Amino acid sequence: MTNPLSTPRIAHVCKPVYNHALMAALCAATLQGSLLLMPGAAQALELDYQHQYNEKDRDHTDKVMITQALDNGLAFSFQFVASPAEKSNGQPGQPFEHMTKDSLKGKVKYSHKLTKHLKFKPKFTYSQGKDKKSYKPALKFPYELGYGFSATPGYYYKVTTYKDGKETKRDNVWSLGGKYKTEHMSIGVARKEIYSNQIAFDGKKRNYSNKLYIDYKLTHSFTPYVEVADVYVDKNTDERQARYRVGFKYKF
Incomplete structure (x- = not known):
């Protein structure tokens, strides 16, 4: 054949x-x-x-x-x-x-409950692209506020190297997220503040992003979700754009 x-x-x-x-x-x-x-x-x-x-x-x-x-x-x-x-x-x-x-991309993460309401979540991500590679150690500290509400401060450090010999990019990123969760649905918002050693947005070495996301647990295994974010278009201008994501998670 x-x-x-x-x-x-x-x-x-x-x-x-x-x-x-x-x-x-x-x-x-x-x-x-x-x-x-x-x-x-x-x-x-x-x-x-x-x-x-x-x-x-x-x-x-x-x-x-x-x-x-x-x-x-x-x-x-x-x-x-x-x-x-x-x-x-x-x-x-x-x-x-x-x-x-x-x-x-390969990721390793860990979740540990420090107190009744506070968790410690370190993560490490390695990415291999067409012309670059990066590694990103990260930390998050989700905290349950009660009545379904939670807040998650976080930080990650991302290093990106390029095959063509361009200067290595180093980003320090601080984040803060908030979420409300019910039995079947969760809705959340998050903001990132990015500080780089290179021009990142509007001719400056600082960038940011905001996002809103919603997921809904249709069954024990299947959870679709949608996300809308405000992200930059070009690092040398102040132009912004919407980034849309739709998807699902399925547990076996």
Whole structure:
């Protein structure tokens, strides 16, 4: 039987996507298998799919993340990020067309209850992109205020290096989030303040973002969500744009 990937008409499109998707699947399967062999591993596997659209850039991004949580508070994630290839005229590609890999991300996080109301949540993220790589240690301290309300201050330090020899970028980011949660729904807001060693927004080394998100637990396993954020367009101007994200989480 003829291999469909060998057909000249579609080989240049399908083969890269096939290889990247296969690599993502194999890595996720390996991660899951190794974790299940660890003592105390919980059968808590979660799939998170997300589609992102930027209003003025008009670009689309799709993210698929698999997370395995353990009984002891540790969790391991693997994320595959892809976007449509740019058109020959330089315009953004159409959603889900000629998808190419943007980056692969690995995450390790831990949750520990310090008091009845306060948690300690460190996280480390490593990302490998087309022309750059980054690592990001982070800390969050969720605090339950009562009556379904909570507040989460946080901080992360992100270092990004580039293959073309550009100066290494270093970002110090402070965040503050607030959330209201019921049995089936949660609604939250968050703000980030970004301080960089390079120009980040409006010709300055400071940037910010605000977001609003809502999720709704339809079943024990399935939770769709939507997010709207205010983000920058170009680092040298004061132009802003809306960033939309829709997705779902599914627990196995």
